[in-house]
Amino acid sequence: MAADITESVPVSPWWGWAPATAGGVLPEGARKVLGERLGIDPNAQVAGPPPEVTAADLPDSTLTDDALGALAGAAATGTVSQDPADRMQHAAGKHTPDLIRQREARPLAVPDAVVSVGATSEVRDILAACLAHDIAVVPFGGGSSVVGGVTPLRGGHASVIALDLTRLNALIELNETDRTATFEPGIRGPEIEHALAARGFTLGHIPQSHQQATLGGYAATRSAGQASTGYGAIAELITGITLETPSGPLVLGGRAPASAAGPDLKHLVIGSEGTIGVITEVTVAISRRVTEKTYGAWAFSSFEAGAAAIRALAQDGAKGDLPDVCRLSDEEETELTLAQSDGTPVRLLRRWLSSRGIDTPALLLGVWEGTDADTKRRHKRAAKILKAHGAVSATTSPAQAWDRGRFSSPRLRDELLTIGVMVDTLETAATWSKLAETHTAVAEAIRGALAGGPGGSEAKPAAVQGHISHVYRDGASLYYTFIAAAEDDMVAQYERVKAAANAAILAQGATITHHHAVGTEHAAMLPAEIGELGVRVLRAVKQELDPAGIMNPGKLV
């Protein structure tokens, strides 16, 4: 059974990803492998759940009664809350260092209030009230940012609010003729799919954050989903977008499928991360609901050989041959995946691959989605090209297991942190001609950073695994998971890894982020990516749309 993409789950707790009732999702096989690899007791509980938070734990709100009154008046059908639980819930996204700090009850910025918007039409008045009372505004959707995108920074203003948009979750229009749907910005992934499924459609944008993230957040962060190889990333799916800025509304696109009427300003809003305004409406291309899935799995003699095969498929296959989901694990990730299972199928697979000369396999998973037997035809044609490039058929059970557990990894992070394991992911993308080198350089940088403990202390055992998750004609993404026994200062340990990885990424000329966005985490690297002049252009746009600088200070630029 594939995971149900229309199924809503409870909202994440403030200290992690999993609902408070969850726990124990780490499979026994994974627990065993981690214990061996990291030299830890995988059943120990090093860090308990974080303590309850009361008003006494939080800094006083700096909002004056006047300001609170103005916000309440503007958010006529919404709410303005200074409740400690609400403030904590909006104090951070799911950035690992923030979660670690929260678990350790370290001081963390919190918003002075949470304004929950009841109607799109109120956003304009709320921004006006914030301008009048010198209040910074952090648009807040699913709160799933892993790059500090919703950190409530004041940016020199008197106060800061989180603007919660999740009550704006309506399907405004489904236009079957245009094959588009217009939504309010705060609708979450499962709600999108639920609303579309009822009419026989899908968006097909399913990032790992799907169960929490919102459509406005997808747009604001230039998101890519797990099936974006097939459906396109959010920037390709958005046909129209409305942004409410402190300078007024921007209504872009929606008139025509394409236009030469000057630069396409939609692309200034997509990826703007809340720094120029609040996205209030998004129109997206939709597809017929998926009724058929064909899974495929192949092994290659190396990650590099697998990448070359995928490249051939992307460049010389017919349109549609590429699977909608396309993931190639490197040798280390493949080994860790296989090691978690002691079963007979894996033993047989290892033996079969070994007989074909593959002892350190790199595993490729593919999912072809569609509405009919066409998925089988696409799979068959792809298999022919892949085999011509050294692919050896493997069991599809890992592909099906991936589809079942596709939303579970963020929950594993919670549990690993609990048992004293520092874990996180980072990602980049590169053109094919520098992909293999970039992969090696980044993985080595992470390993090197983990090996070099603080103050010359002994290095903790670690595992670093990578995969390609998004495939293009001219290149692919690279996604890394790093897992290590926690040092005393886990935040410092994390930051050491990120600094090393970022340096390697920039040295290779790759992008600092393929789909995690910039936030506070990558802002310092943006000039290296788009140049100082590029940053000046973004600042000029911000200056025009948000001259007072109240929108999401400290992010992006």
Added chain:
Amino acid sequence: MAADITESVPVSPWWGWAPATAGGVLPEGARKVLGERLGIDPNAQVAGPPPEVTAADLPDSTLTDDALGALAGAAATGTVSQDPADRMQHAAGKHTPDLIRQREARPLAVPDAVVSVGATSEVRDILAACLAHDIAVVPFGGGSSVVGGVTPLRGGHASVIALDLTRLNALIELNETDRTATFEPGIRGPEIEHALAARGFTLGHIPQSHQQATLGGYAATRSAGQASTGYGAIAELITGITLETPSGPLVLGGRAPASAAGPDLKHLVIGSEGTIGVITEVTVAISRRVTEKTYGAWAFSSFEAGAAAIRALAQDGAKGDLPDVCRLSDEEETELTLAQSDGTPVRLLRRWLSSRGIDTPALLLGVWEGTDADTKRRHKRAAKILKAHGAVSATTSPAQAWDRGRFSSPRLRDELLTIGVMVDTLETAATWSKLAETHTAVAEAIRGALAGGPGGSEAKPAAVQGHISHVYRDGASLYYTFIAAAEDDMVAQYERVKAAANAAILAQGATITHHHAVGTEHAAMLPAEIGELGVRVLRAVKQELDPAGIMNPGKLV
């Protein structure tokens, strides 16, 4: 035989499209039909070729010796010319009113000098010299703009130069691994295809202006080609772009196939029409060279029925089923096409369609391009879907005739102007749900404008024909050709039509241009398209990159 897309032709003369040696390209059948329809003598020569231009005919250059010296110093390996022929050659693009004015020897703005750039590295110094001497700069590629995009307006500056980029025509790098090619900006369409064909590749971006236009111009105008339904428009093909601005260089993209590092600034450069800087380098995605073409032609009972069938193919066909070239003529265009041929095949076609109940057919032409028999498979699957939606097979000879004559229409304009026929094209795009209504409204607006002669005079006979030329999942483009016996003031006649068409387009909520760009022609309509705030954003970007406002004044914003 399809037209050879690698074949270079002589540069257009300053007064029209055709090389001076051409002439008589109007087929006999077309000549006959036009004579009948428009009530003119199609063999009369009303307007001869325009007179020669001498220095005495042109305004004196306002460039000082100092300014000329600075330009010459900056364009070290280039040239600075004040020759009357050079100035006239760069006085206008191929905007019909400009061509009419030139034929009538009406006063026209001309650049004070033409600076031909010899090396990309010189652009920066040239811009510095222009800043120092208050000189406006009009980047000039193929000069094929039909919207006044290269009109040499001073914009309040002391002088204006045309910056001719056509000597910058090198293939800088062909990266077979990434399947991308990097070119200098001034390379023309046939030169691009010639360079790529030698290595087995194609860009697949073939607008009607292909033989004259340059890659930098494609990028600057957000161009779409005749096969963009298959290959994607230029905005989708560009993976990296470099812009030299008065504030410095912007180097965008090229690091990775996709990125979430903030807004995609490439899309601010694509469509910027020379108003923020000079494009100096473009990297594009390339495809395997086409070796197979499969042609298809079908008739529908009406344009609307044909549009519905194409929509079904675009939305529910498998990827690749849509033909790379996809053109659906309305009933009037189909009739004019058929009327130009008295041959037996057309008589048989009419009889066959009539037997199927189709008396006023709308003809669909498709070309499936590729590298092998896959084109036949795609064609077959598409035919099945089209037939399920009322398509009746027709002879493919019109599709093949289109492919042979795909670059000839602009030459016909020259000849028609000569025989006293006012002719031009205009275009828009709309979402499917408003496509039929938009088509009717725009065609009616054009007909109405042509029917209402100046000062209540009797209307001249006219023909107005339309077609869909670019197909998307959410809509399609609409392209119109209007032909009428010339009034005394052809420019006024033209402007009456354009004003009526623009008003209809905006009233329908469609885009003011799908692929002709903004230039001077559509600048007044841009606020209706992207909002006053959208225009302010473009101005803010221009202010940052071109604070003195020397770049292509009067265009876009």
